[in-house]
Structures are given as C-alpha cells and as structure tokens.
Amino acid sequence: MSVWKYEKTHTIQKRLMALSGVFLCVVFVLLARLFFLQILQGEKFLLLAEKNRISLRLTPPERGRIYDRNGIVLAENKKTFQAVLVKEESPDFEKTLDLFARLVPLSDEEKERIIKEVKRKRAFMPVRVKDNLTPKEVVLIQLNAPDLQGIQIEEGLIRTYPQHEIETHTAGYVSLFLDSDTKDKDDPLLNLPGYRIGRSGVEKAKEEVLRGAPGSKKTEVNAAGRSVRLLEKNKSIPGQDLTLTVDNRLQKYALDLFEDNSGAAILMDVKTGELRTLVSAPSFDANLFLAPISTKDWNKLSSNKKNPMQNKALYGTYSPGSIFKLVVSLAGLENNIISANTTINCDGYTQLGEQRFHCWKRQGHGKLNLIQALEHSCDVYFYEVSQKIGAEKILEMAHKLGFGEVTGIDLENEKSGFVPSFEWKKKRFNDAWRMGDTLNLSIGQGFLTATPLQIVRAVAAIANGGYLVQPHVIEKKNYPQGLPLFNPKNLSVVRQGMFDVVNKEGATAYGSRFNINGMKMAGKTATTQVRRISAEERKKGLKDQKLIPWEHRDHALFAGFAPTNNPKYAVVVVVEHGIGGARSAAPIASKLLKKALELDIEDKEEK
Amino acid sequence: MGYFKDRNCYMKDYNLSFLDKIRNFNYLYLFLVSLVVFIGIGVLYSVGSSTSSPWQWASRQSMRFVLSLVILLLISLTNLRLWMKYAYWIYGMALLLLIGVEVLGRVHMGAQRWLNLGFFQLQPSEVMKIALVLALAKYFHGASLEQIRSVKFMIPPVLMMGIPVLLILKQPDLGTAMMLVFMSFGVFFLVGVQIWKFVVLALMGIGSFPIIWSLLHEYQKKRVLTFLNPESDPLGAGYHISQSKITLGSGGFWGKGFMQGTQTRLNFIPEKQTDFIFTVFAEEFGFLGSLILFGIYTLIIGYGFVISARCQNFFGKVLAAGLTINFALYLFINSGMVMGLMPVVGVPLPLMSYGGTAMITLFISFGLMECVDINREMVIGRLGSIDDE
Structure with a gap:
C-alpha cells in the first residue's frame, strides 16, 4: 500500500474510534436529560399536562333566600335574562356592540369595560354585556338577532329585594364582586362574570351560609381552550335559606314613623333578644346596587347628610343622656348607697366649687325622691347622688349592663360605644378624673357613648328581671338564659320610675302613654346636646331649637318597654337632631310598641 | 512487484457482478433504518388519529418510504467510482440550486428554503448536505496527510x-447551516487535521460571538434567549420549549400508551408531526420506549462508522463517515432541541418527522452508505481510476 494512503488510513481509523466515543457521550447526555425529565420530574410534568388538559367550569349555586319571621320574602332570586357577547361569532364585535347599545342603553363606562373584557378573554368565551334585561329588551334583541351576531341571551338568576328600602339594614344587599375586593380574591366562583356578594346586613354577615357550594363541569380542553368532551359534572348545592326574627310589618311601620327624620328604632324581645324591628332611617332601596349603581344615584346616596347607608342602630354612637340615669339609679341601689326614698331638694343647679351644674328645669324641681327624680328626669338629683355613689361604681354598672363593648349581634360593623375610665382620662387628657366628670356622667353626657342596640339591651335587662340577652336578627332555636345580675327589688324601683315617666300626669312622656287591654308602656326619655352650650348662649337664654341649623339641634332618645306588668318588648328610638326625647322619640317608640302588641293580639286571634 | 499485485487486486474488485452486490448488501443496516421509519409511521398515525383524517400523515409518509426505498436500492447498486467522478459536479449543481432559491425561491414561513418544481418542492439545502460530503470525500481522497496538515491545502x-x-444562513436556516459546519469539521477531524487547529478555531469562534449575534435575525435571537430562560415567557416564545418539556416529562417511565398522549392530541405541541414528533413518541411510550428508540438510532450511527472503518478506499471511508455524522447531527440537534438542551432551530428528527425532502435525501445517503459497503473492497486510485498512482 502506498504511503499517501497508509498514514491517512491509520489516522482515520483512530479518529473514527474517537468520534464514536464522543457520539456515545452525546447519546448518554441525551438519555440522562430524558431520565431527568421523564423519571425525576415526571410527576411534576404530568401534573402540568393535566392542568393543560382539564378545565374546571363552575356553575354558581342558588343563593339562599331570606324571610322575615312570618315567612314574608325579604330577599329572593328571580329569573333574569342577560345578554352576553361571544367574539368569535361576531364579524365585528364593536359594531355589534354599537347596534346593541341603540336597542338597550349602555353607558360609556360599561361599553369600555365590555370591549376591554372581550379583548382579554378568549374568542369563544362569553362576556357579560348587560344583565337583568326587561322582557321588552329581550324581545327587542331577539327581533334584531340577525343584526346582532355574537350577542346571545342567557338565562340566570339575580337577587331581588321585594321589600325595597324596608329591610336594607337587616337583610342587606349584594353587589358585583369587583377587582378591588381583596377577600377571597382568587375564589373562582366569585370571579364568575356577574357574581354578586353580600355587602351589608345578613347578606354580608351570613355570606358563607347563603352562598352554597358551586357545581362544576370538568371538561377536557384543547390548546385553544375549547371543550373537547365532558369529563365530570357536579351539581351545585344551593345556599341555606335564612329566617329572620324581624317582623316586616313592624319594620315598614317603624320606617314610616320616621317620616323625613333620620335615626334608628329597635324593638327587641326582652327575654330572647330577638329583634322584631331594626330600622335605620332614612333607608334606601336594596335593589340599587344590583346593577352597577349609576353615578347619579351614588352621589345622591353618599352626599345625603342624613346618611342613609349607615345602620345607625348598630353603627351610630350617641350620648345616652337621661336614659343613663337608670344606670346611675341601679348603681346606687345595688350598692345600698341610695334607696327609693332618698330625697334631694332641687334648686335648679348644683354648685361644685366655682362651677355651677344646671338642671334642665331652671327653676328647680323642689323635693324629690328617686322615683320622682326619674319621672321628672331631674338632673340635680343625679348630680347629688352620683357624688355619693362615685364614678367608679357607676362605670362598673355601665359595664355590667353591657355598655362599652359590642353586643355580639349577628350582623357586621357593630360599634362598641365607649365607657371612659380614670386611666383613660389620664392618658387622653393628662388629667385626673374630676367630680365634674362624674356629674356629667350621671346625666349621660360627656365621654360615655352607646349604640341604640346597647341601650335597648340594658333596658331589656331592667325589664326582664336582670339578665343580658344576646340580640340577634337570625332565628335561633336556643337562647342562653343569662343569670340575673341584680336584686329584683332594685329593678322594680327603677321600673316604677320608668312607669311614672309615661303614665303619671305631668311626667316627661305622659303624652305617649297608651293602654290596650291594660297593657301599658314604661320608659325614659333623653335629650342630648350635640353641641356644647356656651356660657354666652346660656346667658341669652336657650334659643328655640327650631331656629338653629338642623345639624346643631339636640338628639332625641327614648328607651322603654311594655307591657309594664309582664314586660315582653324593649324599645329604643333615636331621632337625630329631633330636639326633644319626649317630643319626637317617645311618640315613635310608643306607636311602635303599641303596634307590636296589637299585632300579637291579631296573630293570636287568627290562630 | 507490488505494483502489479495491487493492480490485480483492484482489477478483481472492479468487476462486482449484480449477484455479488446483492450478496454484499448490508441487510441489517437497512432493517434498522426501516424499523425507525415504521415506528415513525405509527407515531404519525397516532398524531393523525386526533384529527378528522387519521391517515393524513401516515399514508403519505408510507408512500414516500416506498419511493425512498426504491431510490436507496438503485443508488446502492451504482458504481462507487462514478460518485467520485461526479462529486464536484454534484456539489456545483447543489450550489446552483441554493443560489436558485435566492433568486426564484418562494417565501415560506418567513424563510426561503423551498424551490417549487411543480410536483415536488425541492429543498436545496438538503441536497447540499450530501453534495458537500461527496465533494469533501473526493477532495481528501487523493491528499496525503502532509498536505492535509498544511493550512493552504x-x-x-x-x-x-x-x-x-453563508447562503443557507441567509435563507435563514440556522439549523441546516449549523449541521453543515459541524459535519465538515467532523470530516476535517477524521481526515487528520491537527486538533490544535480546532482549538484555535473554537477560541476564535467564541471571540467573534458578538459579531455573529449582531448578524442573527430578531426571531433567532429571541429563540436563543427564550431557550436560555423559557419560563420567562411561557405563553409567548417560550411556549414551544415549555410545552415540549411538559409533553416529554409527562410520559414518565411507561408512557401514556399508543394514541393516549393528551398533550399532543389536544394540540399543545405545535408542529407535532414534524420537528416535535419525538415528544409525541416519548409521551406515549415513556422513558422505556425512548431508550429503545435511542438504542436503534445508536446502532444505526455505530453501524455507519463500522461501514466507514471497514471500507478499503479513502473516498468511501470519508463518504460513509460524513453521512453518518450528518445523520447523528440530525438526531442530536432535534432531540436536544425538544428536550430543552438547545434552542429551537427547526431540524427534523431523521426518519420519523413528516416531510418529503428530508426522507428522500436521507434515503439517498443510506443508498450511498450501502453502495460504500457493497464496494468496501474496491480500491480507488489517487485520481479515481484504476492506475493513476
């Protein structure tokens, strides 16, 4: 063999071996990679492949209905028609939308939202255009179907509140789940187009109970996201229906009593804590928020100085005023510092060092015992006895009657009010608790504030024999019976005082008395200053309240119970800037109690 | 004298009868190649079965296989000397075709690769893969080791x-260009170019990386970047790689079973019947199946080197080795790409991916391999004739 061939051949044979070795290594690397992907990470990729393959579509559950105690519907679901747009079935969806808007009015904001959503979603996914269509609109859309390619009409359920504004602060309302909602943000059910969640009242507090569980449709989808076949279908579980303790007839009646006034009224069963009435005036139609609320409606609601959106029964905090005299009395009696016969002479004021504390009656009441002092709501009497009792015992009694902490009602956003303490005052004002503070406290003015709900519970405790009930609006089977906290004798003294307030001629609320088959009302009025009266004003003499601006007028309160011989209901009424407790709050309370008792008689007869 | 002895020796070879050729034919090699094609047709049927016409790819691929088989047999029966004689001509024609693509080629998927011949779309870059091996084999056949080691030569x-x-890069077809470069370097290495030269070249390559980077098309850059970090854009450009890995990985050890691959059936894999066909196979047959498939491929490559090693003439040696390197590169680049080890460059899986030109050119090269093996004892003079030494 020639030399040119020999050397070359020798080299190529050697190098063929080397190259084979290199290639074997490459094959080994590839297999190692395959081992890594298929064996070591196989599970992970299998999971990812399943995630690719399976699409879970939720079917919303039917929301539980809400009834009043007599089975009257407060919140239900009605069939609704909603128009949806499927992009891939429309040659030009923006044009379709314009045509649609000519038939069914759409705001520009809505149009913008729809266009944004259509662009974001896959072409075959329906996008909500408008829900809650009227039958007329449905017909209109169907008649124009050839021009509205891509628009489909879907049947669904929508919440509806047949009582409109009457139960807004009890049953509450729902509105659309928004991008801005942070709670359960990733819950797929809530993210369904057009899903609504509870925003207030029972709708909010019992959201989980009312909601139910969604059904699901598991389908196999291809890469484009289109369903290929149905794998599994689970039915949704409807939410639980709820029955409230409120009586819709009383609710409507109470709300009407407020007329144009703002305030709150609560009527509670003194033994069980069931709320028969819970209204906050003014109210608003709960159906307003079902569709995205219009800017006009929203402005009207939010700029109303009577604050219709706030539930004043739970959320409003007020100085209890003279109603707190009941607490002071009980503190004195329970601690054996005063008795029913403790007599004080009212000269129209109490002098405390330099300061003079006036009675509401400038000329004074003269000699009074405890029951008379309550009857006439004499301030001086309580200035005097509170000095003997001491703030500590009064505050202790306030806590005992449930002031200063939430009642635990089954609704959200309850406020706790405020009961001051010596330490608090030191911290807040860097000042010791002074006798003047005690005097202010004794007539329910000053630092202490309470919600109407707390007031009615305290009154119920006085009426029911001395235990605190758990206020509630959702029907319960069992009511934990609290232990009596007070001496029955002392309670009857206070009750006697309250009885005289309403039923003794010349007493503060005599005008609001009633007598149905011997059933009478007892109670206590309160008129609380919204603004401190300056010395200058006092000198000029108190102006007629009707002449000063509405928001500066005094709050009017009344708390009471009936029937007096065997108390069944406790009531509290707050009329904001209502000038006088006896003048505006007591009549409402009286009518409400009377109505409740009358309805009980009627219902009994029907049975 | 040795001279005459030698002469007698190759005089005898020269007259291989038809029967001799049939006897020398490497049946095992053809069997291995055909086995892969059959597996490929099975996978193509599986892919097709998720569409409305299950046979759409499998049947056409079968027809191509039959045609390719005929071509293989015809080429294997030719005289090896003829291939050496016309090597440069073939190369020249392939080059002209490549230029033709530049002039007449029609734009297809953003890249000029096909030349429409009416009944058949010719991909000159595929032809070039064989033509270049032929030309190099001829060039190095007559050279001495001394010459090979000189830079000028x-x-x-x-x-x-x-x-x-350069022409192919301009099309642009990064995958084929890469294959031609690697194949040529493989041949240079085999014929005896000193290793240090490769080292120097590699260093120069790394040095000139920024220049090459600036010459790449935007989509090529993007592919490289998403290859480096596919998770950065799982629904965009990284989609191919991410879904490809999911498909492979979800196969596990045993696989999901024939026609049971969810990823491919539900269209999560783009170009599943062509470049990504391996993912379909691996999803349905798992690691076990892949191991067997790689075993067959490795045998084909190994056998190719054996054919090269036992050939008595240098032209045949280089030709067989070059074509084998080519085949191996197809496999390595494609599987590396679907496994996420390399950027997606558009190289099919040899013998399995759906596609006409790739199949036919592969079978032309297998025909040449058979031809080399049949004529393994042939002696070829320095210039290709019997007595030109």
Whole structure:
C-alpha cells in the first residue's frame, strides 16, 4: 500500500474510534436529560399536562333566600335574562356592540369595560354585556338577532329585594364582586362574570351560609381552550335559606314613623333578644346596587347628610343622656348607697366649687325622691347622688349592663360605644378624673357613648328581671338564659320610675302613654346636646331649637318597654337632631310598641 | 512487484457482478433504518388519529418510504467510482440550486428554503448536505496527510463548506447551516487535521460571538434567549420549549400508551408531526420506549462508522463517515432541541418527522452508505481510476 494512503488510513481509523466515543457521550447526555425529565420530574410534568388538559367550569349555586319571621320574602332570586357577547361569532364585535347599545342603553363606562373584557378573554368565551334585561329588551334583541351576531341571551338568576328600602339594614344587599375586593380574591366562583356578594346586613354577615357550594363541569380542553368532551359534572348545592326574627310589618311601620327624620328604632324581645324591628332611617332601596349603581344615584346616596347607608342602630354612637340615669339609679341601689326614698331638694343647679351644674328645669324641681327624680328626669338629683355613689361604681354598672363593648349581634360593623375610665382620662387628657366628670356622667353626657342596640339591651335587662340577652336578627332555636345580675327589688324601683315617666300626669312622656287591654308602656326619655352650650348662649337664654341649623339641634332618645306588668318588648328610638326625647322619640317608640302588641293580639286571634 | 499485485487486486474488485452486490448488501443496516421509519409511521398515525383524517400523515409518509426505498436500492447498486467522478459536479449543481432559491425561491414561513418544481418542492439545502460530503470525500481522497496538515491545502474545503453555509444562513436556516459546519469539521477531524487547529478555531469562534449575534435575525435571537430562560415567557416564545418539556416529562417511565398522549392530541405541541414528533413518541411510550428508540438510532450511527472503518478506499471511508455524522447531527440537534438542551432551530428528527425532502435525501445517503459497503473492497486510485498512482 502506498504511503499517501497508509498514514491517512491509520489516522482515520483512530479518529473514527474517537468520534464514536464522543457520539456515545452525546447519546448518554441525551438519555440522562430524558431520565431527568421523564423519571425525576415526571410527576411534576404530568401534573402540568393535566392542568393543560382539564378545565374546571363552575356553575354558581342558588343563593339562599331570606324571610322575615312570618315567612314574608325579604330577599329572593328571580329569573333574569342577560345578554352576553361571544367574539368569535361576531364579524365585528364593536359594531355589534354599537347596534346593541341603540336597542338597550349602555353607558360609556360599561361599553369600555365590555370591549376591554372581550379583548382579554378568549374568542369563544362569553362576556357579560348587560344583565337583568326587561322582557321588552329581550324581545327587542331577539327581533334584531340577525343584526346582532355574537350577542346571545342567557338565562340566570339575580337577587331581588321585594321589600325595597324596608329591610336594607337587616337583610342587606349584594353587589358585583369587583377587582378591588381583596377577600377571597382568587375564589373562582366569585370571579364568575356577574357574581354578586353580600355587602351589608345578613347578606354580608351570613355570606358563607347563603352562598352554597358551586357545581362544576370538568371538561377536557384543547390548546385553544375549547371543550373537547365532558369529563365530570357536579351539581351545585344551593345556599341555606335564612329566617329572620324581624317582623316586616313592624319594620315598614317603624320606617314610616320616621317620616323625613333620620335615626334608628329597635324593638327587641326582652327575654330572647330577638329583634322584631331594626330600622335605620332614612333607608334606601336594596335593589340599587344590583346593577352597577349609576353615578347619579351614588352621589345622591353618599352626599345625603342624613346618611342613609349607615345602620345607625348598630353603627351610630350617641350620648345616652337621661336614659343613663337608670344606670346611675341601679348603681346606687345595688350598692345600698341610695334607696327609693332618698330625697334631694332641687334648686335648679348644683354648685361644685366655682362651677355651677344646671338642671334642665331652671327653676328647680323642689323635693324629690328617686322615683320622682326619674319621672321628672331631674338632673340635680343625679348630680347629688352620683357624688355619693362615685364614678367608679357607676362605670362598673355601665359595664355590667353591657355598655362599652359590642353586643355580639349577628350582623357586621357593630360599634362598641365607649365607657371612659380614670386611666383613660389620664392618658387622653393628662388629667385626673374630676367630680365634674362624674356629674356629667350621671346625666349621660360627656365621654360615655352607646349604640341604640346597647341601650335597648340594658333596658331589656331592667325589664326582664336582670339578665343580658344576646340580640340577634337570625332565628335561633336556643337562647342562653343569662343569670340575673341584680336584686329584683332594685329593678322594680327603677321600673316604677320608668312607669311614672309615661303614665303619671305631668311626667316627661305622659303624652305617649297608651293602654290596650291594660297593657301599658314604661320608659325614659333623653335629650342630648350635640353641641356644647356656651356660657354666652346660656346667658341669652336657650334659643328655640327650631331656629338653629338642623345639624346643631339636640338628639332625641327614648328607651322603654311594655307591657309594664309582664314586660315582653324593649324599645329604643333615636331621632337625630329631633330636639326633644319626649317630643319626637317617645311618640315613635310608643306607636311602635303599641303596634307590636296589637299585632300579637291579631296573630293570636287568627290562630 | 507490488505494483502489479495491487493492480490485480483492484482489477478483481472492479468487476462486482449484480449477484455479488446483492450478496454484499448490508441487510441489517437497512432493517434498522426501516424499523425507525415504521415506528415513525405509527407515531404519525397516532398524531393523525386526533384529527378528522387519521391517515393524513401516515399514508403519505408510507408512500414516500416506498419511493425512498426504491431510490436507496438503485443508488446502492451504482458504481462507487462514478460518485467520485461526479462529486464536484454534484456539489456545483447543489450550489446552483441554493443560489436558485435566492433568486426564484418562494417565501415560506418567513424563510426561503423551498424551490417549487411543480410536483415536488425541492429543498436545496438538503441536497447540499450530501453534495458537500461527496465533494469533501473526493477532495481528501487523493491528499496525503502532509498536505492535509498544511493550512493552504485546507482553504478550498473550507470554502466548499463556507459558501453554502453563508447562503443557507441567509435563507435563514440556522439549523441546516449549523449541521453543515459541524459535519465538515467532523470530516476535517477524521481526515487528520491537527486538533490544535480546532482549538484555535473554537477560541476564535467564541471571540467573534458578538459579531455573529449582531448578524442573527430578531426571531433567532429571541429563540436563543427564550431557550436560555423559557419560563420567562411561557405563553409567548417560550411556549414551544415549555410545552415540549411538559409533553416529554409527562410520559414518565411507561408512557401514556399508543394514541393516549393528551398533550399532543389536544394540540399543545405545535408542529407535532414534524420537528416535535419525538415528544409525541416519548409521551406515549415513556422513558422505556425512548431508550429503545435511542438504542436503534445508536446502532444505526455505530453501524455507519463500522461501514466507514471497514471500507478499503479513502473516498468511501470519508463518504460513509460524513453521512453518518450528518445523520447523528440530525438526531442530536432535534432531540436536544425538544428536550430543552438547545434552542429551537427547526431540524427534523431523521426518519420519523413528516416531510418529503428530508426522507428522500436521507434515503439517498443510506443508498450511498450501502453502495460504500457493497464496494468496501474496491480500491480507488489517487485520481479515481484504476492506475493513476
């Protein structure tokens, strides 16, 4: 063999071996990679492949209905028609939308939202255009179907509140789940187009109970996201229906009593804590928020100085005023510092060092015992006895009657009010608790504030024999019976005082008395200053309240119970800037109690 | 004298009868190749079964296989000497076709790769893969080791590689260009170019990386970047790689079973019947199946080197080795790409991916391999004739 061939051949044979070795290594690397992907990470990729393959579509559950105690519907679901747009079935969806808007009015904001959503979603996914269509609109859309390619009409359920504004602060309302909602943000059910969640009242507090569980449709989808076949279908579980303790007839009646006034009224069963009435005036139609609320409606609601959106029964905090005299009395009696016969002479004021504390009656009441002092709501009497009792015992009694902490009602956003303490005052004002503070406290003015709900519970405790009930609006089977906290004798003294307030001629609320088959009302009025009266004003003499601006007028309160011989209901009424407790709050309370008792008689007869 | 002895020796070879050729034919090699094609047709049926016409790819691929088989047999029966004689002509024609693509080629998927011949779309870059091996084999056949080791002598083969590579890069077809470069370097290595030269070249390559980077098309850059970090854009450009890995990985050890691959059936894999066909196979047959498939591929490559090693003439040696390197590169680049080890460059899986030109050119090269093996004892003189030494 020639030399040119020999050397070359020798080299190529050697190098063929080397190259084979290199290639074997490459094959080994590839297999190692395959081992890594298929064996070591196989599970992970299998999971990812399943995630690719399976699409879970939720079917919303039917929301539980809400009834009043007599089975009257407060919140239900009605069939609704909603128009949806499927992009891939429309040659030009923006044009379709314009045509649609000519038939069914759409705001520009809505149009913008729809266009944004259509662009974001896959072409075959329906996008909500408008829900809650009227039958007329449905017909209109169907008649124009050839021009509205891509628009489909879907049947669904929508919440509806047949009582409109009457139960807004009890049953509450729902509105659309928004991008801005942070709670359960990733819950797929809530993210369904057009899903609504509870925003207030029972709708909010019992959201989980009312909601139910969604059904699901598991389908196999291809890469484009289109369903290929149905794998599994689970039915949704409807939410639980709820029955409230409120009586819709009383609710409507109470709300009407407020007329144009703002305030709150609560009527509670003194033994069980069931709320028969819970209204906050003014109210608003709960159906307003079902569709995205219009800017006009929203402005009207939010700029109303009577604050219709706030539930004043739970959320409003007020100085209890003279109603707190009941607490002071009980503190004195329970601690054996005063008795029913403790007599004080009212000269129209109490002098405390330099300061003079006036009675509401400038000329004074003269000699009074405890029951008379309550009857006439004499301030001086309580200035005097509170000095003997001491703030500590009064505050202790306030806590005992449930002031200063939430009642635990089954609704959200309850406020706790405020009961001051010596330490608090030191911290807040860097000042010791002074006798003047005690005097202010004794007539329910000053630092202490309470919600109407707390007031009615305290009154119920006085009426029911001395235990605190758990206020509630959702029907319960069992009511934990609290232990009596007070001496029955002392309670009857206070009750006697309250009885005289309403039923003794010349007493503060005599005008609001009633007598149905011997059933009478007892109670206590309160008129609380919204603004401190300056010395200058006092000198000029108190102006007629009707002449000063509405928001500066005094709050009017009344708390009471009936029937007096065997108390069944406790009531509290707050009329904001209502000038006088006896003048505006007591009549409402009286009518409400009377109505409740009358309805009980009627219902009994029907049975 | 040795001279005459030698002469007698190859005089005898020269007259291989038809029967001799049938006897010398490497049946095992053809069997292995056909086995892969059959597996491929099965996978194509599986892919097709998720569409409305299950046979759409499998049947056409079968027809191509039959045609390719005929071509293989015809080529294997030719005289090896003829291939050496016309090597440069073939190379020249392939080069002209490549230029033709530039002039007449029609734009297809953003890249000029096909030449429409009416009944058949010719991909000149595929033809070039074989033509370049032939030309290089002929060039090195008559050279001495001394010549090979001189830089000056290496200028023509580097140009032979460089011109088509530049044309193909311009199309742009990064995958094929890469294959031609690697194949040529493989051949240079085999024929005896000193290893230090490769080292120097590699260093120069790394040095000139920024220049090459600036010459790449935007989509090529993007592919490289998403290859480096596919998770950065799982629904965009990284989609291919991410879904490809999911498909492979979800196969596990046993696989999901024939026609049970969810990823491919539900269209999560783009170009599943062509470049990504391996993912379909691996999803349905798992690691076990892949191991067997790689075993067959490795046998084909190994057998190719054996054919090269046992060939008595240098032209045949280089030709067989070059074509084998080519085949191996197809496999390595494609599987590396679907496994996420390499950027997606558009190289099919040899013998399995759906596609006409790739199949036919592969079978032409297998025909040449058979031809080399049949004529393994043939002696070829320095210039190709019997007595030109």
